[in-house]
Structures are given as structure tokens and as C-alpha cells.
Amino acid sequence: MKLKYGLAGFAGMVLAAGAANAQISDNVIKIGVLNDQSGLYADITGQGSVLAARMAAEDVGKIGNTTVEIVFADHQNKPDVGSTVVRQWIDQDKVDAIADVPTSSVALAVQQITKEKKRLFLMSGPASSDLTGKACSPYGFHFAYDTYMLAIGTGTALTKSGGDTWFFLTADYAFGHALERDAGEAVKAAGGKVVGAVRHPLNTSDFSSFLLQAQNSKAKIIGLANAGGDTINSIKQAAEFGIVAGGQRLAGLLVFVTDVHALGLKTAQGLVVTESFYWDMNDETRKFSKRFFDKHGKQPSMVQAGVYSGVAHYLKAVKAAGTDDPDKVAAEMRKTPVNDFFTKNAAIRADGRIMRDAYLWQVKAPAESKGAWDYYKLVATIPAEQAARPLKDGGCDLVK
Amino acid sequence: MFELLGIAPQALFGQLLLGLINGSFYAILSLGLAVIFGMLNVINFAHGALYMIGAFVAWMLLQYLGIGYWASLILSPIIVGLLGALIERTLLRRLYHLDHLYGLLLTFGLALIFEGLFRREFGSSGQPYTIPDLLTGGKNLGFMFLPIYRGWVIVASLIVCLATWFVIERTKLGSYLRAATENPTLVSAFGINVPRMILLTYAFGVGLAAFAGVLAAPIYQVSPLMGSNLIIVVFAVVVIGGMGSIIGSVVTGFGLGIIEGLTKVFYPEASTTVIFLVMAIVLLIRPAGLFGRTR
Numbered sequence: 001m002k003l004k005y006g007l008a009g010f011a012g013m014v015l016a017a018g019a020a021n022a023q024i025s026d027n028v029i030k031i032g033v034l035n036d037q038s039g040l041y042a043d044i045t046g047q048g049s050v051l052a053a054r055m056a057a058e059d060v061g062k063i064g065n066t067t068v069e070i071v072f073a074d075h076q077n078k079p080d081v082g083s084t085v086v087r088q089w090i091d092q093d094k095v096d097a098i099a100d101v102p103t104s105s106v107a108l109a110v111q112q113i114t115k116e117k118k119r120l121f122l123m124s125g126p127a128s129s130d131l132t133g134k135a136c137s138p139y140g141f142h143f144a145y146d147t148y149m150l151a152i153g154t155g156t157a158l159t160k161s162g163g164d165t166w167f168f169l170t171a172d173y174a175f176g177h178a179l180e181r182d183a184g185e186a187v188k189a190a191g192g193k194v195v196g197a198v199r200h201p202l203n204t205s206d207f208s209s210f211l212l213q214a215q216n217s218k219a220k221i222i223g224l225a226n227a228g229g230d231t232i233n234s235i236k237q238a239a240e241f242g243i244v245a246g247g248q249r250l251a252g253l254l255v256f257v258t259d260v261h262a263l264g265l266k267t268a269q270g271l272v273v274t275e276s277f278y279w280d281m282n283d284e285t286r287k288f289s290k291r292f293f294d295k296h297g298k299q300p301s302m303v304q305a306g307v308y309s310g311v312a313h314y315l316k317a318v319k320a321a322g323t324d325d326p327d328k329v330a331a332e333m334r335k336t337p338v339n340d341f342f343t344k345n346a347a348i349r350a351d352g353r354i355m356r357d358a359y360l361w362q363v364k365a366p367a368e369s370k371g372a373w374d375y376y377k378l379v380a381t382i383p384a385e386q387a388a389r390p391l392k393d394g395g396c397d398l399v400k
Numbered sequence: 401m402f403e404l405l406g407i408a409p410q411a412l413f414g415q416l417l418l419g420l421i422n423g424s425f426y427a428i429l430s431l432g433l434a435v436i437f438g439m440l441n442v443i444n445f446a447h448g449a450l451y452m453i454g455a456f457v458a459w460m461l462l463q464y465l466g467i468g469y470w471a472s473l474i475l476s477p478i479i480v481g482l483l484g485a486l487i488e489r490t491l492l493r494r495l496y497h498l499d500h501l502y503g504l505l506l507t508f509g510l511a512l513i514f515e516g517l518f519r520r521e522f523g524s525s526g527q528p529y530t531i532p533d534l535l536t537g538g539k540n541l542g543f544m545f546l547p548i549y550r551g552w553v554i555v556a557s558l559i560v561c562l563a564t565w566f567v568i569e570r571t572k573l574g575s576y577l578r579a580a581t582e583n584p585t586l587v588s589a590f591g592i593n594v595p596r597m598i599l600l601t602y603a604f605g606v607g608l609a610a611f612a613g614v615l616a617a618p619i620y621q622v623s624p625l626m627g628s629n630l631i632i633v634v635f636a637v638v639v640i641g642g643m644g645s646i647i648g649s650v651v652t653g654f655g656l657g658i659i660e661g662l663t664k665v666f667y668p669e670a671s672t673t674v675i676f677l678v679m680a681i682v683l684l685i686r687p688a689g690l691f692g693r694t695r
Contacts, residue, residue, distance in 0.1 A: 042524035209664035262525035
């Protein structure tokens, strides 16, 4: 005990001496990357997100005398596991900010805890638009994408190009429900009709039964409101059941470039996807992605790029505010537009949504691709104002 | 036409058939488990991981050596069978005199290690494996579109299940096996090498898992997680069928595939749960399983 007090006293003296970082508690800024390290979302998020966070810390550079520490944990896609980790991080390990957190059900739980305990929550992995809607928080920021953006991108584009009847294949949890709802609304707004939906449990390996129901619905478009391994298996098995050959089209509402890599272009070609990031967009994204690839062996996904975006913006705000006080940092983050290798002057709205452009991509045919990871061609750019749900419609109580 | 609970009969036939296809995988996997449990009294939790390795071996044979599906269907079970023999010889053998629980813990640990290694090497989203040319395409059966490959899965698994049943129940080798299960000391007194039979049985059971893995490779993504997704269900199948019962595991495998398939139509949200519900009910009524004997 004595030693502990002694150390605290010593730290106090050091703090008092260094005026620049006088406001940073315990001289360490600790960021916890919480995601799926072992399951169906591990390739989209996982260690790649941890690497992205480390790269962000490296790029922002020194903040006074403080050290930036990145820790990570596996939430196994279970809200209870995620909540326990986050509580421990905040209460015992003095973690200042939580990053990533794919799986909307886990993210919703973490949003609640970080709101209550006043810690910054830099979301990149979760998709549910409720996180900046009725579940918004003054400390929660949604960096990469959300279900509304996906719905507006893929849903509207396909409905307008003639796919006016939809059947949804939905992952049965918060994310799938939010995506189905948002996409359904986008389809209706574009003049289409939703003829049915079937909900499958998360992490299903056999989709044949659900695909057969989708096939029998005679809908022109089968909307896949799922993600990761579930989407990969749905697309693969849809090809097997001759769904595309039979005249129906698949809409992968949330497809990541890593999923396309896993499927192979032969199976994935022609898919229309919405993402806010692709490694091969411009020189800056290629430069970042090369750095990332050299360490990780895969190109970064949109989520991993979003983790970089979130962590870098947070650390810059800490630097500018000269403190890690959550309220002050959150205010600084809202005040400053987000700028990094794939984000240009994106404002942050009152509900925590980062206003970035989204892009509609089409997966190349094998003949068009110049080699590994050359997968997308740009179809359209969706400006941020269209890609984000109108501020007043979200039901966020921070919006007045 | 008549409708059953709001589902057109055509759709229902389709779903029954799909259930049968999934049941094929359950049947082959639970058959291997039953054979191993019957002979070794080991609850082989590594079964799912070895199924996954079977699929990966097929993928690697294609990727690195250019060996196609048909050869893999034979080679992969042999390679994984050898791995199984190695596991039995070096690890499992030391545990026979202990409680079941130790075998379970060991194989569970092995499963975690194998899965971890493959995940580290290949990532969690898996690798694509295409359907062999001969089996691509599908047939319109009137009530559904049946991919030829899925039809092949049912046929292949039925052949393997029947052959296994025949060998164990109707041949001399099988009678040795069954006798060795009942009373290993007495059988070895007749000059039969019981440890070698045990070794071969484990290798065979594990080879069956690899066979199922190769069958599954073109349908599902070849992913490090594919085994752990399946293994719990397969254990439920074995428990419902009666631990160690060969015919029980096959019949229950197909039967539960169908029940699961129907659940996917009537109440899809419960499709992963329904098997455990059945398990609970069966265990309440018949604690030894449907085809099991109380020891």
C-alpha cells in the first residue's frame, strides 16, 4: 500500500512538473479495441482493427509526456461478454476510450455503459443506425458506416434499376433488424415493394432452406441483411441453387472487400455493394493500405479504416484540448472536422454521426481484375448528406 | 391445392429434401463419433476440428498440388486418418484407464489448438472451394431446384453409412470390433491385437469426419470455424440416437436434419435451438437415447 501511495505521489509531482499534460490522468491514454477476435467477423475487424488503432496512435505522435496504449479483447459477439470487458476496462484498467465494437447488439450495450460512465466510444464495427438514433450518446461517435447508408446506397440503386420487389434474408439480431428496416424503407421510398423476409440465427452455416423460401417468393431482389461469414455462405449457396441464373438478383447489403476476397470473384462478380472505403481509391488510401498490408497480409476493410479514423480523431482532440476529460474531448471532437487518409473535412453531427461520403461499387468480373485485391469498380458517389439519415428523423435526444 | 399450415406442399417437399441433405452431414459425423465412443469410450470433441481439417486438406491439395475433388475425397480421409492414428498412439492411449472426462478434455483442447492454428494461418472468413465440374448445375424437380452436388451428398453419405454399418454388424472384422468393445481382455486372450484395432477404429472414425469435410467444402466456405459450428449439434445427435449406437446415429442424423429443415420454414429463428429441445425431451423419456442400451 505504502509503495502505491508513494508512486502516486511521485506521479503527482511529475504531472505538476509537466504543464502541457497536466490534465491527462495517470499520464497514459488507454484505448481499448473491443471486437470479434475469433468468430465470423474476425477478418473484417479482429487484429486488423488493433493494427489500425496502433497505426493511428503512431501517426498522431506524442501527446506531451503521455504514452498511448492500445489494448484489445474478444467479445465473441455476445453483449454480456462485451459489457463485462468494458466495465472492467473502465473501472479497473482506466481505459479512456473504446474503439470498433462490431455486432450491433454488443455495441448497443457498450453505448449504454460508456454513456453512463462517461467514456468515449469510437464506433466503427457496428452498423445499426440506432446508435446515432434513439440510442445515441454524447460520448458515442459513429465513424465508418451505418445501416441507413447501406440501405440508401444498395437499396435505392437496385430498386431504381428495376429491382422493385424485395425479399430479405435477415440475421436475427439488432443489426439485421435495423438493416432490414432501413433497407425496406429505402426500397419503398424508391417505389419498390417488400414481399417478405426470413430471419436466420446469427452464424448459420446452411442457408439452403432460407434461399429456397427467397426463391419461392419470386421477388426480383434478394436482400442479404447479414454480414461476414453469414453473407459469404448465403452468396455461395445462392450460386449453387441457381438463384442468379434464374433471374433473381442478390443484394449484399453489407459486403466487405475481405468477404469478396474470401468468396473469389467467380462467385462474387456483379454484386453491388456500398462501402465508405476501398483501399484502391486514391494515392493516400493506397499508401495507407500498403503500410497496413505489409504488416497484416490483407487489405484493410472499411471497419478497420474506420478504427484508424476514430482513434486518430480522438487522439488529435486530446492533443488539441490538452486533456483527456471526456466532456472536453467530446466537445473538441465535435468542433473539429475529421481529416485523415480517407476522410476529408467530415463534420460530426450532434447525434455523433460522422458525415462522410459513401460509394456504390460493383464487384469486377474475373476478367476485369488485374490480380489479388483488385475487386471493385466505382459506380457512384453518394454525398454525405444523402448517405446519412436526416438529423431530425433519428429520434436522438441530443438533437434539439 | 391443399396447404399445410400455410405452406404450399411444393415448398414443403423442397424443405424436407434440404433437411435430408443437412442430415447427411450429421449422419456421417455422428457415425464417426458413435464408432469411436463404442470402441474407445472416448467422447471425441476433436471431431469437428478434424472435419474442418479434412476440408482444409482438400483445399490445400487443390491449391498447392493441383489435386482435384475426387482424389481428395479419398486422400483427405487417409491423411486425416493418419493424423488421428498419431493422436491415438501418442496422446489418447495414455488416458484409457482414466475417467471419460479426461478423454473429453484432451480432445476438446486439441480441437481448440487446431482451430486456433488454422484461424491464425487462414483467417476466419475461409477459402473458396468450387464444385467439381461433373456435379455443377442442378435439376428442376418441379417442386424445387436441386443442385446436383447436393443430391450427390445424400447418395455419398448413404453409401458410407450403410457400408460402415455392414462392416461392423455383418463381417468378421466387425464382430471382432464388437467383441473387443464388450470385453477387451478376453478378446486379446484369443490372440487378437486389441490396441491395433482401437488405433484403426479411431483412425477410421476420424477419417469419416474428414470425408464429411471434403463433402462440405464446396457447399460451405472452407473455414476454420466450420467444425465448431457443427460439432455441438452432432453431439446432440449422438446423444439422441444413443451413445455408441451406429444405427441410432445414422437414423437420428437424417431425422434431425429433417426436423431442423422444417423448423426453418415454420419458425426460422429457432432453427438452431430445435435440436436441443428434441434432445431434452428424448433424454427425459429415454435417458439412454432412442437406440441406446443402458449400461
